């Protein structure tokens with residue numbers, strides 16, 4: 270019996286998720302595509318074989334022929350639609366961020382506690398990226414000794430528009446590193462400082478964050494939304510006995526004309542294609558088995574990322590190190606933490 274999935278939001282990410290569900294996840298059936306634009310919903314539905322289109326997200330969630338919901342609509346709708354899914358008792362894969370603010374994000378955690386079950390998975394797909402998974406495995410197997418630092422940089426070709434600000438780099442791009450570094454290290458953050466260099470043009474300058482973890486490690490994150498040369502995400506985890514770094518994925522390296530060339534992805538979708546596939550496969554698997562993925566980010570993880578982002582925005586605005594709020598994880602979410610997040614095998 271396939272899991273009948275409704276997609277809400279037929280934009281860039283929604284269209285990519287629809288393609289993944291249709292092409293790569295045999296156990297899933299994309300039944301409905303919902304978008305405020307009927308035309309956009311139809312285009313994705315036709316491309317991916319969905320039977321129906323809608324423009325009302327709540328009515329979509331409540332349909333009897335929908336088992337699960339993938340939320341890829343605009344950020345401010347993520348928490349309300351995830352809450353509607355929880356109210357309907359249906360699993361939700363919610364694209365990051367869980368919500369624009371911690372005050373909204375915690376409402377999803379509270380709803381799951383009231384429901385007594387975890388129904389929301391949050392779209393921090395890098396946890397499923399094979400390279401980050403190998404980095405985490407190497408660390409957990411003791412191959413580099415105790416962790417000291419994690420260096421990260423996250424470069425986009427160009428900002429998505431003139432409306433994009435450095436605060437959005439912290440709230441929209443950096444949460445991938447906030448989450449994956451926390452996941453790889455198995456820790457939480459104690460504080461964050463954020464700096465910016467000065468660009469010669471009017472483009473948004475990179476943000477450079479330095480975070481201290483509660484275990485005394487340092488995590489630095491460069492987010493450059495105007496790197497110009499390519500979509501480039503790298504990380505190196507440095508331990509007392511060694512380090513492990515992500516390799517830049519490339520199908521080929523061109524040797525010609527006394528030079529060597531390797532291409533970059535234009536954006537995150539091809540760079541993390543396997544991560545999205547494995548993330549969505551794990552989500553469908555969790556619905557089929559009734560057992561939430563312990564690798565995937567849950568609502569508590571989504572809430573943690575927002576807390577760091579809000580502290581980071583303050584750190585940038587106020588030019589100082591800001592403490593990151595560290596509430597105790599509710600019991601509903603401790604299973605993942607206490608179970609040392611075993612290495613799920615998702616082929």
Ligand code: ISE
Nearest residue numbers: 365423425441442443445537
């Ligand atoms: C975007 O919102 C994403 O989520 C992408 O994964 C990230 O790489 C990009 O920098 C963000 O702007």
